[in-house]
Amino acid sequence: MxxxxxxxxxxxxxxxxxxxxxxxxxxxxxxxxxxxxxxxGISQATSNQNRIDQTTNWAITLIAALLSVVFSSPDMPAYLLIVGIVILCVFLSYEVRRYRFFDLYRSRVRFVEENVYANALEPTGVEHSNWREELSDDLRNPTFKVTVTEALSRRVHRVYGLLFGILGIGWVAKVTMFTPESRWTEAAELPGVSGVVVAVVLGAFYLSIVVIAKWPSDREAKGEIHGEEPGEWKNQ
Structure with missing residues (x-):
């Protein structure tokens, strides 16, 4: 010993x-x-992408189950869909963190592609003159490449905006068309909270979802194809 x-x-x-x-x-x-x-780097990025997809699949499964339960009977309360919105927010928080890790590994892959492989195919110069130093520093001191705000915006814009929209439309349909025996304000109310207040809070929430999906306009995620015209090189 x-x-x-x-x-x-x-x-x-x-x-x-x-x-x-x-x-x-x-x-x-x-x-x-x-x-x-x-x-x-590709393996790590793929692994984190799979983790993101798993969370998204759980979110979709949750929505399908909630809609089936809520619309199975007129007696089912509409607030179950609000519970679903809260749970969806939890899933979104998980995805934001996982997306930032995914972007960390993907950015390294793109960095090597830009400065090594692209220049090896056509030696016109590297994107970063000190790319070895930059990559070395990132390996010694790894940092996220995108902010929480951008990661949140991307996930809402691409996936969760639609999922939140489905729950919102389901809630409106439930408190109006599927509860004809009561006024919509009565169907929308929660214990101790009037239906009008619930509707206003949900309206503010969905307005914030739209704002998050549209902002920020400047993207920092490396390797993202965003706002670019389709390339024509395959037709040449």
Whole structure:
């Protein structure tokens, strides 16, 4: 046991400390290392994309189940759809964090594609003159590439805006067309909260969803195809 401790505490040899520096000076070895790094980045990005898809699938399943239950009988309360909106917000919070991790790994993949593979196919110059230093710094000090606001906006714009809209339309239909025996204000009310207040709060919530989906206009997510015209290179 003492021998193991002595072996663990022994400092590294100088050759071991300089091995990475030697790789940096060897172009062939460095390109091999970058290929492995590229494949690893794709694997990490794919794994996080799958986690995002799983959350989205659960959200869709929740909506389908709630709509089936609420519209199965006139006696089912409309506030169940409001509960669904709250749960959907929880799923959205999970997706925002997972999207930021996904974008972190995807940005590294795009960085290698821009500065190594693109220039290898047509050597017209790299996008970043000090790309090796930038990538090295990001590996030593990893940071998210998009803000919470942008991640939230992207997920609402692409997926959750539609899901929230389905629940909202379902709620309006439930308190109006599917409860003919009572006024909509009575069908919409919660314990201690009038139906008018509930409707106003929901209206404000959906207005905020529209604002979030449209803002911010400037995107920082690297590798996103946003607002670009379709390319024609496949037709050439």
């Amino acid at each position: 003492a021998a193991d401790d002595e072996h663990t505490d022994r400092p590294l040899h100088r050759e071991d400390e300089d091995i990475a520096a030697e790789i940096a000076d060897d172009t062939e070895t460095l390109l091999t290392l970058l290929s492995d790094f590229y494949r690893g």
